[in-house]
Amino acid sequence: MNIPETGVPRIVVIGGGFAGISFIKQLRNEKVQIVLFDRHNYHTFQPLLYQVSTAGLEPDSIAYPLRKVFRKNKDFHFRMAEVENINTENNSIATSIGNLRYDYLVLATGTRTNFFGNESIAKNSMPMKTVPQALNIRSLMLQNIEMADITTDEVERKRLLNFVIAGAGPTGVELAGALAEFRKGILENDYPELDEDEMNVHLIEGQNRVLPPMSEAVSKKAQKYLEKLGVQLHLETLISDFDGKTVTTKDGKKFETATFIWAAGVTGALVKGIDGEALVEKANRYKVDEFNKIVSFNNIYALGDIALMETKEYPKGHPQVAQPAIQQGKNLGKNFKKMLKGEKLEPFKYFDKGTMATVGRNKAVVDIGKMHFGGAIAWFLWMFVHLWFLVGFRNRVVTFFNWTYSYINYDRAARLIIRPFKK
Template identity: 50%
Template sequence: MYFFDDLSLSTIIIIGGGFGGLQLVKRLNDKPYRVLLLDKHNYHTFQPLLYQIASAGISADAIAFPFRRKIGPYPNIAFRMAEVTEVSPVNKIVHTNIGDFNYDYLIIATGSTTNYFGNVNLEKYGLPLKSIPDSLNLRSDILQEFETALITEAIESQDRFLKFVIVGGGPTGVELAGALAEIKKYVLPKDYTEIKKDRMHVKLIEAGDRLLPPMSEKSSRLAKKYVEQLGVEVLLNTTVTDYDGVVITLGDGQKIESENVIWTAGVKGVVLNGIPKELIVRGNRYKVDAFNRIEGYDNIFAIGDIALMTADPKYPKGHPGVAQGAVQQAKNLGKNFMRMHQKKELLPFRYHDKGSMATIGRHRAVVDLPYVSFGGYLAWYVWMFVHLMTLVGFRNRFMVFMSWMWNYFTYDRALRLIIRPYKRPE
């Protein structure tokens, strides 16, 4: 058994406890390395279900898992809650807000953040959905808008409070649109009887010519059909150029009044100070070789959304930014650390696409597997099973399952709570 206080072991620092970082921690348990995990939060976030917090379907703690509960039994691994300020590759030091840490090997698994493509107004007034605080802000905003609409006498003025515009037709945007449509159908008539539910509108805007661009055309068509059946207005081939907090300006000059613009239209990598900027490539990511080493370094690696690998023959433009890619890279890197210790040849990473999926409300989902695509009831059950099994920790799985059962049988979203009011930017 190896222990963290054994200074004779090489030190690995992992920055970021997302899907890739946490999987690598698991792979390095009781291996001949000292491992230190750094993250600015003390918990792992299961990002695929953030939209369900925002739509009051599940509680925030159901998709958050404390790092210390995971790594507590691991004798050679430690965790520090810290924000990395800079990396010094020459001196092999990570600088943080709580002090400096020396490393022999560095793994950057910082993930991605919302990309506003340089639009300052959208960044200021739009609502992102990339973290638990984001999802709680959005939940409060939705409920506060209902309360405001309730005390607004002029019907015309109610519209901008009850109009929700989602920008970005990827999985997050599509799933959130379905959830909001179900709030309109099941919650609004019960909780806000003085508001006619037909006054609530959900719009889904996508710059491309179809929803769910990474998925098959069949799944895209089905997803559009499902959200439209729920009453969502879909605008394809449409861009958003500006937003002042009240009025959205589209690429063709059309204007839409809404106080609720949710931005899910893109992400970019979270890069670190200290790594040369010339190594940052498309999508604000680090270019890595077939072994996930950042170009020019033999002891600094990047995995997950922050890494762009073009050495995989089947994916010359890079891998999709999904959890399974980060997990697979972490597993391969874990094997390679053991091979390095044993002085063996490293294994190049090869991505294996296990499929993708998205849910659009009750009994509606789309699933792409390597050799088949399907939608409807079966896809919905597959989506639920896969997400339950992917959650970290039995408690989280149990909490999410019970919330889903409650929602399913009662048609009720029980977590309609404004715990911390959302304050709009001035």
Template identity: 90%
Template structure:
């Protein structure tokens, strides 16, 4: 693996998401060796993946090279590899490129798509957790519209222009809104042979409202925004099957579609080797104490979506979203600095900065404590927050330019089919 030997503490971090990079940034000036492992060589700003999949942004607007983030760290090393197992008894990890000894291990592997054991949905639907998956959705969406433009079979045209999204959480709601705006702003201009009304967007949710994690006020506003855009919402509806052509629900409804996007759930992405009481199997998350240390281990920590910290306010762990991951990463970094100076660590306390989701142009909802609002003000606030948390000045500038261009011209410039669809 060619990692230099060191006399300072070696900290191995698995995962270059929000939690991992927030943790490493806090240790830039410390006398430690940090090795970061990730399957990709870039950090992905996941809240904006849906804009890549709906041709609003190019992927380089929301991705940033991990090596570039930490180029000023003196003893930082990145390896693009899969960590396969952890051998805690001798402080060793085994990866796709070799084995490595650690003094401290920080697991920040995040989540993966949860298909709830349904093999047909896993095989035939389109998940959206990574940049390649988002690009696949973009290409498939555009390919299907191109096919619809030339087919003379009315049933086939309807199937190609039927877009079905499972899950009305923030990802599903934002996807549905973006697709509805694509229909309104692009279809009639680029495809004069197609009628706007021929393209249908269906949003299916098992619970009784959209945006279940947010307030009822936010849910009501978001549903009104979506319906105004023409999205067809199906609540208290559970999907049982998708064979590649037809989505079937448990109550017998059928939706013929060539584009079925699965945004109905996530589960933790644990690594083999840490099991027993430390792993909550139902959630696939590691049980951690108030210092993010995995229970039963002295030098192994977990951050963000993969960590389950039970508190009075969050008995099932903190929400699996960006803010807890960022805050836990920063806090553990500060605690490591204390530990390296033989000072006591401080317990983690989560500060809820609020939740927001965008539905479309001038349409967003925001929950901030007891304050709930929606509309244009919420939309501008959503834009500002997402621009602020993007990694890299260039990414912020490019994203701001794209959003400004789209706002003025009702356009989505990244309408490129760049790959054949492959699972």
């Protein structure tokens, strides 16, 4: 691999998500060499993936080139490749484009979709963890509506217009709300031959309420918003199978559908080569100390979703969301600067800035400390926070104007089948 040896410590970072970006930004002017590996050449703002999948935003509004993010970093190198294995004895990694030695290794690979071992669901459902997957959902959704518009088979039309979502966490709730608003704002105008009531949105959750990670107060508000939008909720319901046409639950319910979106869980995206006491297999996360160093290793660190740091407040590790990843990356970057100077390191302390989810137009819920509220104020706060954390000024501007246009016109401008989806 053509990475030059420059005589300074080489830090290899795997993953260009929130944690990886936050870490590298701290080392912009330090005398280190940074090599970043990622399967894609862009950073994805995952909290807004659901808007791409429901035609609210174009994918380039939530993606940003990784090389551009770090163009001001000295001795920075990006390689688009798959990291296949870590050789901890030789301090090297094996990738799809060759091997590379490291002095320090930082793992920030995030999560992947968890199908809980159900092969039929893994094969036939639609996950939503990447931009290509979000585009697949957008294409399938629009293709199914187009087919429903021309079919004369009432049973087939019902199946094509039945949208089933598994998992009522923030992703599932936001998807359900967006689909319900699509039905209300688009179907009547674009497809006059279809009855709005023919399109159904089902949200299935195994627990007894929506948004289980959030407070009960906002959970009730979110449920009220979803029901007002016409989303059909199925709580305390577990899915057992999906054969490509029928979703079957453990209590015998059946949903005929052509669009089944799986948003029911994630698991750590591990890299082969680190196991033993450093790996918590049940959680698929690496056990780290208060400095994000993986136990049993002196020069390997883990950040964000794959890092399990046990604390009094978080005995099972921090939540697998953006803020812990951002804060851990920032703290580790600062500690690397201290380490290079021989100074004392600062242990990581998580500052919980709250949790929020949007259900639809003027409908969002927010948990901040002891404050729990919803409605229009929560919705505007949600928009501001998401705009603030988007990477790139252009992305913020484009997203803001898209949202403003959609708000005024009740429209979703990205209703394009650019790349037809085929199973």
